[in-house]
Amino acid sequence: MFLTRFRVNTARPASRQLLSSPQALHAAVMSSFPQLLPSTPDAPRVLWRIDRNAAAEVMLYVVGPDRPDLTHLVEQAGWPAAAAAGTPGWQTFQYAPFLERLEEKSVWNFRLTANPVHSIRNREGVPTKRTAHLTPKHQLGWLLQRQDASGFRVVTKPADRRHTEHGDEHQIIISDQRSLDFGKRSTDQGRRPNRVTLTTVTYNGRLEVTDPIALRRILTRGLGKAKAYGCGLMTLAPVE
CATH class of the missing domain: 3.30.70 (Alpha-Beta Plaits)
Known part of the structure; x- marks a missing residue:
């Protein structure tokens, strides 16, 4: 790699x-x-x-x-x-x-641009629809729901620096939300391009490794949807 x-x-x-x-x-x-x-x-x-x-x-x-x-x-x-x-x-x-040097309980700064989505059904009997999370609270929840299976834990702030009523107890910043809308080229020359719409955000925070094997898989295979469009790549940097 x-x-x-x-x-x-x-x-x-x-x-x-x-x-x-x-x-x-x-x-x-x-x-x-x-x-x-x-x-x-x-x-x-x-x-x-x-x-x-x-x-x-x-x-x-x-x-x-x-x-x-x-x-x-x-x-x-x-x-x-x-x-x-x-x-x-x-x-x-x-x-x-x-990747081989990653160890359990080691702590790293991380950056991830992702497409945080969930599936909803507007009414009974209709298929579910993939919908973007648009608020920082739900965008953070999307990441926290995936951290255990992905081999890491987002580090929390010290108790005296937490403001749980504002939902900022984790060492993370969510920024650079972008709404993308573009035509997807078709292999059929006679067809009009399909429209692709997605929302991306960037997570900057600190994590602790809980499962090095699972985290290596995320670092090389990505996290979430829309990987072809610049989402899913997590990178780590040493904590200064």
């Missing part, structure tokens, strides 16, 4: 076009793996995420089974002249050694 980081040159028009289309960005990411074969149910999948840290600092993170070649992204949305002069256009790291 490999973890790759690519900084997007937001001054380029092509970059803005890519960032506005999750489907186009997904296609660009998948094109980075020339050896990738059709996935089997147990095979690692490709995950990606956009981090908008500042107006001029937009980072693309990719986790995949092979070392990617992002030359086309450098040419389209990076700094090609700098790359030609010898400055790498992206950084790729071996991910397996880090």
